[in-house]
Amino acid sequence: MQGLKAKIDDATNAIRKQYTRQPKVGLILGTGLGGLADQIVADAKIPYGEIPHFPESTVESHAGQLVCGTLKEVPIIAMEGRFHYYEGYSMQEVTFPVRVMHALGIDILLITNAAGGMNSQYQLADLMIIEDMINLMGDNPLRGVNDDELGPRFPDMCEPFDQKLIEIARQTALEVGLPAHKGVFVAVAGPNLETRAEYRMLRNMGADCVGMSTVPEAIVARHAGLRTLGFSIVTDMCLPDALEPVDIEKILDVAAKGGGRLSQLIGALITRLD
Numbered sequence: 158m159q160g161l162k163a164k165i166d167d168a169t170n171a172i173r174k175q176y177t178r179q180p181k182v183g184l185i186l187g188t189g190l191g192g193l194a195d196q197i198v199a200d201a202k203i204p205y206g207e208i209p210h211f212p213e214s215t216v217e218s219h220a221g222q223l224v225c226g227t228l229k230e231v232p233i234i235a236m237e238g239r240f241h242y243y244e245g246y247s248m249q250e251v252t253f254p255v256r257v258m259h260a261l262g263i264d265i266l267l268i269t270n271a272a273g274g275m276n277s278q279y280q281l282a283d284l285m286i287i288e289d290m291i292n293l294m295g296d297n298p299l300r301g302v303n304d305d306e307l308g309p310r311f312p313d314m315c316e317p318f319d320q321k322l323i324e325i326a327r328q329t330a331l332e333v334g335l336p337a338h339k340g341v342f343v344a345v346a347g348p349n350l351e352t353r354a355e356y357r358m359l360r361n362m363g364a365d366c367v368g369m370s371t372v373p374e375a376i377v378a379r380h381a382g383l384r385t386l387g388f389s390i391v392t393d394m395c396l397p398d399a400l401e402p403v404d405i406e407k408i409l410d411v412a413a414k415g416g417g418r419l420s421q422l423i424g425a426l427i428t429r430l431d
């Protein structure tokens with residue numbers, strides 16, 4: 158079987174035929190963030206199907222393409238559509254695009270997601286800057302033989318999200334008048350939502366938001382030496398003693414509202430990242 162490094166090279170070479178700029182930022186767009194992709198002045202939009210070794214997106218609401226260009230003049234690559242573990246991809250597949258964006262030259266990864274809010278102070282459509290994370294997915298993208306060229310066998314995790322970037326995000330949120338919490342994100346495998354007992358456990362563990370993504374990408378980003386900033390949009394409240402059945406339509410509505418806010422924040426933030 159072809160090694161990971163060779164696959165990354167294949168994918169990078171294919172993208173380089175359409176896009177020659179050196180990107181500074183990689184952006185993973187979660188549910189509700191589609192509007193942000195439209196703000197990127199694109200040099201190229203490359204469907205995942207045209208990139209060697211990229212898994213194909215199975216979620217219909219996601220376009221499944223890399224948008225390569227600039228946002229407020231900052232060179233950026235955005236993933237419009239991401240791969241979730243619950244869709245059946247391996248952790249290595251889920252995180253392959255992060256490896257490729259790293260190989261293309263990004264040094265900052267921005268990860269966004271839609272998540273359930275377990276902190277009772279939070280409200281629907283609120284934003285949370287991810288300060289730390291808990292991996293409860295039961296798997297790890299770094300499992301298996303380690304390629305020392307890609308990163309260390311035992312990456313340090315004392316700061317998975319970059320403190321300096323968190324501070325820039327917090328300051329920017331204050332200045333543009335968009336309230337943003339700072340909290341802990343826990344990832345579960347999904348695809349079912351959690352039981353009341355599980356929400357109670359996750360909250361007691363110290364998590365503020367729960368979702369089914371982001372942690373694998375953040376682990377690989379850390380492994381690759383990228384600086385990472387993560388945001389959650391609170392799309393449903395997960396308070397065990399006041400839990401209501403999920404309504405996916407409502408979650409998408411809230412995601413769109415929170416996504417509008419987060420797009421505004423990222424637009425204001427992007428020129429300040431360094």
Ligand code: HPA
Nearest residue numbers: 271272273367368369395
């Ligand atoms: N649990 C897990 N993932 C989620 C949730 C949730 O409640 N809401 C949005 N994504």
